[in-house]
Amino acid sequence: MIRILAALTILTLPTALAAQDDAAMVEDVVNSHILPRFEMLAERSDHLADIAQETCEATAPPLRTAYGEAFDAWVAASHLRFGPTEQDDRAFALAFWPDSRGATPKRLAELIADQDPIANIAEEYADVSIAARGFYALEFLLYDPAISTMGDATYRCQLVRTATQDIAATTAAISRDWHEDYAARMLNPAPDGTYRSENEVLRELFKSLTTGLEFTADTRLSRPMGSFDRPRPTRAEAWRSGRSARHVELSLDALNDLAIRMAGEGTDLASEFNTAFAYSQTRLARLDDPTFSGVSAAQGRLRIEVIEQGVQAIRTLARDELGPRLGVAAGFNSMDGD
Amino acid sequence: MHTGRRHFVGGLLAAGLIPKPTWADVGSPAYLAAAALPDGRYALCGIGAALDVLFQIPLPGRGHAAAARPTRPEAVAFARRPGTFAVVIDCLTGRATATLTAPEGRHFYGHGAFSADGNWLFTTENDFEAGQGRIGVWDVAAGYVRVAEWSSGGVGPHDIQRLPGTDMLVVANGGIDTHPDSGRVKLNIPTMAPNLAYITDGTVQQVAALPPALHKNSIRHMAISTRGQVAFAMQWQGGEDVVALLGTHRRGASSPVLMNAPAEALRAMRGYVGSVAFAPDDRRVAVTSPRGGLVQVYDTQAGHLIESHAVEDASGVAHARGGFAVTSGLGSFHRIGAVPESRQGSGRYTWDNHLIAITPDSA
The missing domain is CATH 1.20.120 (Four Helix Bundle (Hemerythrin (Met), subunit A))
Structure with missing residues (x-):
């Protein structure tokens, strides 16, 4: 019996310490792992949208570089699929992949063939098929031999600009929600939280x-x-x-x-x-x-x-x-x- | 046809040495459940009304649910999606008697149902290149031969059951599109549209859908009362709080009725129900949430939640005398909603998703 009690004491002590450790660990993960990743993603996406305003040519090195950097930032945050990324399908709007049935090239080809005016305004672009949004759609516009040369060059240019603005808006919203709301939710668990x-x-x-x-x-x-x-x-x-x-x-x-x-x-x-x-x-x-x-x-x-x-x-x-x-x-x- | 059946049942019966076996001859299993074993292998188990394991049959991979054949102690255990095997089990001998393989371009979702006479088996399947749900039709008497295929009336069909006393099938089209080349990755959350589809003889008779605002509430599993009331349990794919995880519907009614529960109680379920069952009273319905470590019981007549029980990694649930039997992924059996409530270990079994009640010789 005494031995059992002793064993119980040993078991409970680290638990109390562990609770403090857990809270500190969560704080570290939120502040040093999560928030910087979404900040970086928003910054680089914003930069990408700016560059696309200057040069929308699919093969333009500055555009491809900015695209690669922003995409890097997404991949480095892509495992954090809860809370702000899941609001309004934001993660899907950034990353429609895997695309097992090829919806992305299909939708892009339709937009280009129809010269659909929805590509003119970023706010409205959020209403196009989600397969035509985000980093994977942009990859087709910049690197796919067929899509990147299809139809009217001016329209494609507009599509690149709008798609990058859409990415910038989505990533800004994720970063804002994490900073203003969701970080606090994770750091302060509560019975009604x-x-x-x-x-x-x-x-x-x-x-x-x-x-x-x-x-x-x-x-x-x-x-x-x-x-x-x-x-x-x-x-x-x-x-x-x-x-x-x-x-x-x-x-x-x-x-x-x-x-x-x-x-x-x-x-x-x-x-x-x-x-x-x-x-x-x-x-x-x-x-x-x-x-x-x-x-x-x-x-x-x-x-x-x-x-x-x-x-x-x-x-x-x-x-x-x-x-x-x-x-x-x-x-x-x-x-x-x- | 008769030759095939005789061949299938085996020489013992054909020779007329014993009467046709029934479920009562098998040490009376009350339930079937898939399990993982400590050595990493998988099995289907027959479980008695006393919640004791009566037999254990190896499966080639992780199982999900099973269907008991009316009129005969035979069951089919299905692979968990996106698996392609189903194993026919003679519950009298505890042996596998046949293996079904999903046709090229299809995989099983883990559920199936028999026709009232036990002569046909229906399986929920994914036509994954088309991204459309299918119902596979298998001729049981011919030795489980694939004979036809129907539309499931939606995408991602999961649970399938039959309205008691009829051959009306009910399919829970979960709405989620997946493709085996990307494993279990969900491909269409933004546009998913789950429904309940009522099907007879290959024709979709009725489709009952949720209001548009709830289109991300994947209708995954069902329980059907002896009077044909369908209770359907959901898994929420949206970002914000879910408004309901359980609903009921009756064939012919225009829209489903959602069951009420306090926001707090729904949040505690982590937006997820794994299994659902009616109590023998045909009124109470239990839902399990392994993620929330909870079993919640609703009164479907009053339309709201009545009690919550903590059960860590709660998985399968089925009716039991006075209430419910529940399994857990941590290897325990529980009796809930009945007096007395109890918990007992099952030793080495890690119970998977479902506890399938066998209704002997029911049609």
């Missing part, structure tokens, strides 16, 4: 980490692999602009940052995460295949598969080690229901 307890906040952050890893493994990496008999290199993300591998790199960097903050810098678990992330990151850096076109050959395919398995291993680490530590290690229905 969006988050009723610290545990629910931890669960949200944990879910961002695990679903972010899942998306990178299953969609960014596995999807272009297709099957061994039928590799699908043109299903790689943003291959037209040569950004497929870069997106994996950016997302892993972002998820690594989040994992370390959640595990606690300097902890054994944090170093386990660093090791696990480094496994995929170093292999990706050595891959030298920006569009994952190598999936079509056995050798290249294997190398990408190894990276994907490395990401799956990070997921396992998060599920088996980080989840229980945060007290969010619920059964598989709560994290993965249907």
